Every structure is written in C-alpha cells, then in structure tokens.
Amino acid sequence: MADHGDEWDAPNALVLTHVLEKMRARDGLTLTRLQDDRGQAAAPLLQLHATQRFANVYKVDLPSAAHGVVSQCVLETIDGTHRIVADAILALGLFSDLHREHGIEDRVIQSLRADSLGLRRQTLLGNWRRLHEAMGLTPGEPPSDRTLRGTTEHEVLRELARQLIRREVTSVGSRSVVLPAPGEGNPNGAVSPTGRVIVVGGAVMDATFRTKKLPQSETSSEAYGFDLSPGGKGVSQAVAAARLGLDVSLVAAVADDRFGQEIIHYLRDEGVNTSLLKVVRQARTPFTGIIEMELGDSIAVNWRNQMEVRLDARDMDGLSQEFTDCDAVLVTFEIPRETVQRTLELVHRGEEDRPLVIVTPGQPYPDDDIPRHSLSQIDYMVAHAWELGRYSPPGQDRFDPDPVARHLLAYGVETLCIPGNGGCTIYSSTDLQTFSVPSFPSIYKESSAARDAFCAALAAQLIDNERTFSEEQALWATAAMACATADFPLSNSMPDRRRVEALLSRSRFTVKPH
Structure with missing residues (x-):
C-alpha cells in the first residue's frame, strides 16, 4: 500500500485550511457568515463537490450545505480532543444537548457559540475537563492559551481540511457539476x-x-x-459527452x-x-x-x-456528411436493428478517415442479434456480461463471458469493454490483448448511467489521444464511470473532466501500463 503521509497536503487542503482559519474569526463558521461571505472567504467551501452534492440531496442552499458538510466531518471523522476544539473555535454548537445532559450550565454552552473567538477560547480552556468528561473522554492537561492559538487550532483545522478533501473522493460520491470560479462562464466547468x-x-x-x-x-x-x-x-451518453467538453x-x-x-x-x-x-x-x-x-x-x-x-433506417440516409465530419459515433441498441446496421454502413463509407464507432448493445434485441458483418464494423463494444449471451460460440451450453468475448473479437469487434463491480475487463484484438482495469469501490450499485459515462469518456480519451487506446485511456473511462456511480442518487450524475481528474489524482492506487 502506498505511503499516505503527505497524501492530503495538496493545494486544495492548504486552501481549505486557510479558509477555515479565516472563518473561525469573530462569530465563527455560522450560517449567516457563510451566506454573507459566499463570494469571498467562503467560496472554496461552497465550491466543494461534497457541498454541492449535499445541497442537491437535501434540497438546501449552498451555505446550508457547506455548514452541514463541515458539521458532518467534525462529527464523523475528527476524534477526541480535536473534535471538542473544532466545535468550539468554529462555534458549531454540535454538542449543546450533550453538554446539558451532563450538567454543563447554559451560560457555558452559550459562550462556546459566542460571536467572539476570544470568549470561545477562554470558555474552552476554562471548562476543558468538563467538556471532555461530557464526551466520555479522559482529559489531559489543557494547553496554554498560546499553544491553543498557535499549535492546537492549526492542527485541528488542518485535519478538518484534510477530511473535507477526503470526503470529495470517497465512494459515497460528490456532486459532478462544478461551480465555475468567478469570471468563468461554463456552468459545467467543461x-x-x-x-x-x-x-x-x-x-x-x-x-x-x-x-x-x-x-x-x-x-x-x-x-x-x-x-x-x-x-x-442516447440522451445520457449525449449529456455525458457534453459534460466532458465535446461538441455533441x-x-x-x-x-x-x-x-x-x-x-x-x-x-x-x-x-x-x-x-x-x-x-x-x-x-x-x-x-x-x-x-x-x-x-x-x-x-x-x-x-x-x-x-x-x-x-428508421431511411432516417439515417441524410446523415452521411454529418458522420463524415465527426470524430466518433456512439450507437445504442435502443433503435431498431436495421437502423443500427444502416448507421454502421454509412459510417464505414469513408474508410480512410471515418469516425470511431462505439456501440452499447443494451437492451439486446429479443428476436435476433445483429449480423456478423455489422459486428466487424464496431471498433469498441461496451457491454454488460449478461448482454452477451447471444454471442456464445456454438456448442457452449454454459454461459462464460471469456469465450464469448473472444468469439466477438473473431467476428471483427476490435475491442470489447465489459464494465462491472466498479472496474472493467478489456478484450482487444490489438497488442493490448486482455487486461483488467482496477475498480473504484462504492457503496452504491452501478447505475445505468455509469456505462453511459464510460462510453462518453472513452470517446473523449480516444479523440484526445488521436485514436490511440491504452491502459491509461481505459482507466480514465473507468474513473468517469466510477464518478457517475459514486454520485448516485443525483438525478444527473455525469462527471466533467475536473471531477474525473480529481478522482484519479487522489486515488490510493496507480496503474503502471505495460
């Protein structure tokens, strides 16, 4: 396992530490302060993916969501004395009811949420033992006022910033649409x-x-x-591609x-x-x-x-020039089989400089599969294992994805991608042959949108890299799929490039391509 000693010292964590240090001054990290400073000091907190996801899931505004995310981090990821310090210096008031249950006077509880940082510090140090005992902790000696200000508070806020960054990339997901920085015009960050x-x-x-x-x-x-x-x-893949900055x-x-x-x-x-x-x-x-x-x-x-x-197949006849002028065509089996066949034929008219073809065979046609010559016109097929049953080799009684995949390559499909369980297995007729992309675990099941995100990301990577397919491109597309899965249950969880790059840059694992 990699050494994570400096894992969260990325600029984002440093920026958030600075923001939290600013927000602790005066009345602390209150909802009113977040609302008043939303375009200034509080902006990085409001722009967090986790804040935006919280706002969408709980139907609240961004300041309320930022307050909720910080409070959750203090409650769920900050331990012991640091939790008590964070609650007091930021004036969160997370433990007021617990304090009352343990006989701490209302004047003390109110002072811990006072609009003066100096009074909150004084109250924290003056009630150090009682506050720890109320939390079921064994108190040590309280720090001096100088140590609290100069060392302890900085450590607490630095750890809280790390946990906020960690929350950005955990499997429970985060909002995929990134708010633009001041002056940026694209709401999707594309x-x-x-x-x-x-x-x-x-x-x-x-x-x-x-x-x-x-x-x-x-x-x-x-x-x-x-x-x-x-x-x-069709809609999902088009939106996913647009989120990644493609002209769709x-x-x-x-x-x-x-x-x-x-x-x-x-x-x-x-x-x-x-x-x-x-x-x-x-x-x-x-x-x-x-x-x-x-x-x-x-x-x-x-x-x-x-x-x-x-x-209908005839609806495609007027699109020959459109296909000639594009870099990739994504096709799904939602349209009639004859229309799929006609689309593939039109794309392949210009063999020398034709677009890439990425096909999603869902749902499989109930009566028959597409003919062999059409399979040979597919560059990339992105299929769930259960969708491949019709392509089993003759005489195979028990379904086994591996021989089915090799059978499809023999039919002419250049590369078959089988996503599942957060990762992806790749079968290719190129020098890459067969390999597996590591999974990005999530507590959520893969949604139907996850594969659509994979297809769009695969197209984006192939276009960016002049049609070259490698382990890196497969990993990037799998990361996009993981983002869409992690951002469930948002109504539209398609990621943009910044979201995918953030997941990859903060992942615990790296892949060294052959």
Missing part, C-alpha cells in the same frame, strides 16, 4: 469542445420510484421519492408532446445540439418505469412506443 461526437440512440422519459423494499405480488408499498426526468441511453449532436426520435419538449429543452440546457433530432408529430413520448432501491439496485420496464416514435 473545457472548450475538442472533438465532434454524434450519438445515435433513444430519448425517453424516466419515471423513477425510490423505495426501501419491493412490493410482493398483489400488494403495494410506499415510495419515499419520485422523479420524472429525461432518460434513455443527438440523433433520436422525439415526440412533440410536452414530455418530448422537455427532453429537447433539457438537451439544449446541457449543451447538446438538437438539430438532428427527428420530431414525430402527434405522438406520445416513450417511458421507462424504474423502481430504485436506496443503494442503486433497480428494476425497469420499458415502453418504447416504437409504433409511433422510432428511428
């Missing part, structure tokens, strides 16, 4: 577009019920949450009802070009009904409404 991507897939509305348990047959259960939002792999267009069929209009507005808000959408008049938007558990397990029922809303 860089200028560096590549052109076309996504060909589905656009639906997701009706998500969040529940603690699934109802038994002929019974019902209560949901603790509900969300109605644009979805579908979505090719999909969209109804012209109010839900279809909501999908279009959502795509535009996320920076996705909607000029290639097929708008179907007097049609109803397809829906996916999702029952989602607390840690991300889910089941879904799709109503694709393909009798009314569908991309």
Whole structure:
C-alpha cells in the first residue's frame, strides 16, 4: 500500500485550511457568515463537490450545505480532543444537548457559540475537563492559551481540511457539476469542445420510484421519492459527452408532446445540439418505469412506443456528411436493428478517415442479434456480461463471458469493454490483448448511467489521444464511470473532466501500463 503521509497536503487542503482559519474569526463558521461571505472567504467551501452534492440531496442552499458538510466531518471523522476544539473555535454548537445532559450550565454552552473567538477560547480552556468528561473522554492537561492559538487550532483545522478533501473522493460520491470560479462562464466547468461526437440512440422519459423494499405480488408499498426526468441511453451518453467538453449532436426520435419538449429543452440546457433530432408529430413520448432501491439496485420496464416514435433506417440516409465530419459515433441498441446496421454502413463509407464507432448493445434485441458483418464494423463494444449471451460460440451450453468475448473479437469487434463491480475487463484484438482495469469501490450499485459515462469518456480519451487506446485511456473511462456511480442518487450524475481528474489524482492506487 502506498505511503499516505503527505497524501492530503495538496493545494486544495492548504486552501481549505486557510479558509477555515479565516472563518473561525469573530462569530465563527455560522450560517449567516457563510451566506454573507459566499463570494469571498467562503467560496472554496461552497465550491466543494461534497457541498454541492449535499445541497442537491437535501434540497438546501449552498451555505446550508457547506455548514452541514463541515458539521458532518467534525462529527464523523475528527476524534477526541480535536473534535471538542473544532466545535468550539468554529462555534458549531454540535454538542449543546450533550453538554446539558451532563450538567454543563447554559451560560457555558452559550459562550462556546459566542460571536467572539476570544470568549470561545477562554470558555474552552476554562471548562476543558468538563467538556471532555461530557464526551466520555479522559482529559489531559489543557494547553496554554498560546499553544491553543498557535499549535492546537492549526492542527485541528488542518485535519478538518484534510477530511473535507477526503470526503470529495470517497465512494459515497460528490456532486459532478462544478461551480465555475468567478469570471468563468461554463456552468459545467467543461473545457472548450475538442472533438465532434454524434450519438445515435433513444430519448425517453424516466419515471423513477425510490423505495426501501419491493412490493410482493398483489400488494403495494410506499415510495419515499419520485422523479420524472429525461432518460434513455442516447440522451445520457449525449449529456455525458457534453459534460466532458465535446461538441455533441443527438440523433433520436422525439415526440412533440410536452414530455418530448422537455427532453429537447433539457438537451439544449446541457449543451447538446438538437438539430438532428427527428420530431414525430402527434405522438406520445416513450417511458421507462424504474423502481430504485436506496443503494442503486433497480428494476425497469420499458415502453418504447416504437409504433409511433422510432428511428428508421431511411432516417439515417441524410446523415452521411454529418458522420463524415465527426470524430466518433456512439450507437445504442435502443433503435431498431436495421437502423443500427444502416448507421454502421454509412459510417464505414469513408474508410480512410471515418469516425470511431462505439456501440452499447443494451437492451439486446429479443428476436435476433445483429449480423456478423455489422459486428466487424464496431471498433469498441461496451457491454454488460449478461448482454452477451447471444454471442456464445456454438456448442457452449454454459454461459462464460471469456469465450464469448473472444468469439466477438473473431467476428471483427476490435475491442470489447465489459464494465462491472466498479472496474472493467478489456478484450482487444490489438497488442493490448486482455487486461483488467482496477475498480473504484462504492457503496452504491452501478447505475445505468455509469456505462453511459464510460462510453462518453472513452470517446473523449480516444479523440484526445488521436485514436490511440491504452491502459491509461481505459482507466480514465473507468474513473468517469466510477464518478457517475459514486454520485448516485443525483438525478444527473455525469462527471466533467475536473471531477474525473480529481478522482484519479487522489486515488490510493496507480496503474503502471505495460
């Protein structure tokens, strides 16, 4: 295991230490102070991914979220005497009820939250033993006022800053959309577009019920949450690519009802070009009904409404020039099989300088798979293991992903990526052959959005590196997938580049490519 002695001495931790030192002055880290200083001293706290995630999950403003995140860190990650000191010098008042239960007078409790740092210090030192005993701790000798000011407080705030940074990258996730620094115009923190991507897939509305348990047959259960939002792999991959700074267009069929209009507005808000959408008049938007558990397990029922809303093979014929002018085409099996085949044919018309093709085979077609010649036109297939059953070699009775993967490579797929359990297994017909990307553990299950983040990140990395695929590119795409998983249960957990780079830079592990 790596030595982590200096792991959290990165500039972010130093900046946060400085912010906390500023915030302890006068009335401390109060909600009013955070609101008043949100554009100045408090800005780094408000811009933390963890703060933004807290705000989204608990539906509070950023100052309240910052106060909540700091309080959680003190309660959950700061130990012993340091916890008592942090509570007092920042005027958090986290242990007021506990102090009353142990007979500490209200005047002392109020002084620990006074708007004077000097009074809070004096009260802390004057009640050192009693405060420790109330916490069930054995008190040592209290420090001198000089030691408290010059040494102890700095150690406490430095440790608190480290824990805030650690909270940024832990498996419970953080907000993927980074607030811009003053003067920055892009709300997603994305860089200028560096590549052109076309996504060909589905656009639906997701009706998500969040529940603690699934109802038994002929019974019902209560949901603790509900969300109605644009979805579908096509939409998700397009948004994921836009978050990574790519110039993205979505090719999909969209109804012209109010839900279809909501999908279009959502795509535009996320920076996705909607000029290639097929708008179907007097049609109803397809829906996916999702029952989602607390840690991300889910089941879904799709109503694709393909009798009314569908991309036909002939709809693709007018897009030849669009495909020629882009760097990568992402295709999902949400569209009819014939449309997938026609898309691959059009992309391969310009063999010398054609775009890369990344295919997601979900959901697998119920009646048949795509023909062998179409498989040979796929550069990268990103599939869950269970989706590959149709491609088992003849005579194989028991499903085994390994021979299935090699069978697909024999059919002509250049590289197969099988994400799972926070990591990814890669099978490639290039010199890389087969390797596994380490996992980024999370308490949450991989959401359907995680693979979409992987596909978009894979496209971004291939474009950035002039179509070269290596362990580094696979790791970067897997990290993007991990960010999307970790940021559950946000309604849109797609990461931007800064979020992915932060996860990689602070990861405990490194990969040394062959």
